[in-house]
Amino acid sequence: MASLAIKATNLAKWFGEGDARTMAVKSVSFEASFGELLYIVGPSGSGKTTLLSMISGILKPNSGTVLVEDRDIWMMESDELADFRLNKIGFVFQDYHLFPRLTTVENVAIPLILKKNDWNQSLKVASEYLKIVGLEQRAALPPVKLSGGEQQRVAIARAIASRPDILIFDEPTASLDGDTGRKILEFVREHILNETRCIIIVTHDSRIFEYAHRIIRMEDGRIIGEEHEK
């Protein structure tokens, strides 16, 4: 049995107060292990992004706990939490959030630079990661010159460049065509996933369900079911 990466217990999150209050996540508990590729799926508004944010140290839950490698992340101070995100978590945002004014390789180097690595060293490491995602030729271009699928791979390279234990993808294929989406997931499963890493993907996209080890289904802020790879 692989070791536990994340243990979320009774997580709840609501927005607004009084009559305007919406319960985005209602008492959700789940675990994720290293070496696992876990999907969270469900209809729009079911609380997937909210849940993802709570387990990655971006959004503080109203109740419940999140243990990452046995540490309760919501007991941390804000700077400590920033360091936690920087060192433990890699994010791939739905619309990538690459910096148009930086080159592709500089984009990938950002987490390394934030970790106070020397500039040139960071660029060197970043170009190795660009190579992993097959974009070493594009290093000097601004990301806007790349196709959607290529930008997604740059975002992945940036997320893994700081060698995080946990990778978080929100709708990674939403703006890609089916083929490109499948290729990205194939690539993630073959080259990015390993025994010391846990990858959690939120998606609507049923075309890529086949790559999951496990799928958690959410509806209306709750987990309503779970499927394992056949």
Place this chain on the structure above:
Amino acid sequence: MNGILRIAFKLLVNDRGKFTALLVGITFAVFLMVMMTSMFAGILSRSSSTVTNIGAKMWVLDPAVNNVSSSIPMPDYVQDAVRSIDGVRYAVPLYSGGALIKLKNGVYQAVTVIGLDDASLFGRPELIEGKIEDIYAENGFIVVQDAEITKLGNPRIGTEFEINDHKGVVVGIAKANISGLFGIPTLYTTFNRAISYLPSTRFTASYILVEPKSKSDIPHIKQEVNKLGYQALTDDEFIQKISNFYKYQTGLGINVMLMTAISFIVGLSISGQTFYTFILENLEKFGALKAIGAKGHELVSMILFQAGFTAFLGYGLGVGLASLIIMSAKLRMPDYAAQITNLNLGIAFVMVLIIAGISSYIGIRRVIRIEPFDIFRG
């Protein structure tokens, strides 16, 4: 350079359009502020050129006098009274007044005539040509070789002119220190010749120049002169009095201050707004950095660096541009009065710091408030 600041630098500079707009805004504001205040500084320093050029340690004058050229003559007893004050080494009269002279070619020209005490020639100028004793020669006048001398048709020693139906002869050419404000030539002669050639009131001495025995005698001399109903000022105090007159009583100072304030506001609004748009456009990116793990103070340092870098570069460009223009203007127009002082540079610098401070404050407030969760949700 720290890597985070280097990212900040690239985000700023690679956004060519906004960076240029920011720089232009600040450069323009600094340029205007420096030009305005330099012109004013030049005018102020020229307005008291006579005080500087004469070089007396103390001046006795009518309290109502607020600039050198509009002197109010004092009766002779004042001079005698001042002479007998304890601590006065000597006291001599100075004549200062305007006159109209007629050049050989028939042209009339306004001049300033300074009459030096006959016995001591106290306040005498440094001569480039001729001997100072020749000032005693018949109809002798000394011409100052400043930017205005051309208005006398470039006189040489021996050049003749008419002054109030008297003959005048140039007997020497003096070196100019600071030129006057009014763009007219200056002639030196003796006190007695000045008052006999030029129409004078019953009283004749415009000023009494005093050399105290020592610095410590100055307060006592002032007190005694006050008792006579006149005012004794050190040269610095007199210069200050003249500046204050131009600053506060002529509208000149208020106008310059207004223009400087307007330049500041224009600079602030151009740069502040552009910087704010820049921050807004990059807000999501700052949010993404926050999500990835940048700390609040790191984002703050990025913004301060961006604002500070633009401000200092704009300051340098603005000051450079102003110096260039003033220098080339001086080459073409010797009369051009602008003068960049440390105070001007300091004022512009403080203004630029305020512009940078306000712009970054607005930016920082926005960036600190972004929730990475909102970025995450898209």
